[in-house]
Amino acid sequence: MKVEFPVDERSLRYIESLEEDPDIKAILTILLDKRTGDFYNYASIICFCYREEDLVNLPDVRHLPRKVKAWIKRKSFENDPTYLKFFKHLFSLYSSFKQTYTGWDRLGKYRSVFPESYIYHRMLDRYSTQKDVKVARECYVVIDDWDSRVNRTRKEGQKVDVGVWNPTEQRGEVFEAKVKVYIKEKEHQLEFLETIRKVSNKRIDVFLASFAPKSVILNHLKSFFPGRDLSQIGILGINELQNL
Secondary structure, three states: OOEEOOEOHHHHHHHHHHHOOHHHHHHHHHHHHOOHHHHHHHHHHHHHOOOHHHHHOHHHOOOOOHHHHHHHHHHHHOOOHHHHHHHHHHHHHHHOOOOOHHHHHHHHHHHOHHHHHHHHHHHHHHOOOOOOOEEEEEEOOEEOOEEOOOOOOOOOOOOEEEEEEEOOOOEEEEEEEEOOOOOOOOHHHHHHHHHHHHHOOOOEEEEEEEOOOHHHHHHHHHHHOOOOOOOOEEEEOHHHHHOO
């Protein structure tokens, strides 16, 4: 089976321009450098804190886990340099947008780069010694004669955030990444992942990934799409991503 991931150059340039923002670059560096507990805590703050007001009043953020709040308190008390750097850059990023619907919408686009970039760089690192493995981002999907650029409607979507293909093993993965799970009106994204899984004869595993806990993602999906079969899509929450 022949699999290719043609890159949408315009989308890629946009994502790369976001990554050049000094605040985003600093935060991504910390996320990629951390494993287990610390990654969980940093990613949780990004996931559950959406407004500048959230960062000013971290103890009052409703959905932020208690253990994360305790960790924040300890790191602040200890003047932990990595945490202080992270907080400084996250606050700088959030406060650079007006606290209005339009401003939050723009901030959402900046926030969306975090899980995608995290997954992309983790995949690059995982397959760094396997030169034949293809790792791409902001890409279309071509499987033999099936091409997502021509076999999908504009409404249904055509790209994946990250794609991986190992031609030797004839196995691959694709990822749709989100900070949280704002997918209520985007069932076509789930259908797109399922189509990739089906057309590849299950040689490509498909994943919906988020900085939210897996249980939260599943609850959202079951609430938005009651009765829908989700068995073909892998769910990666914050715990799964920290071990990616």
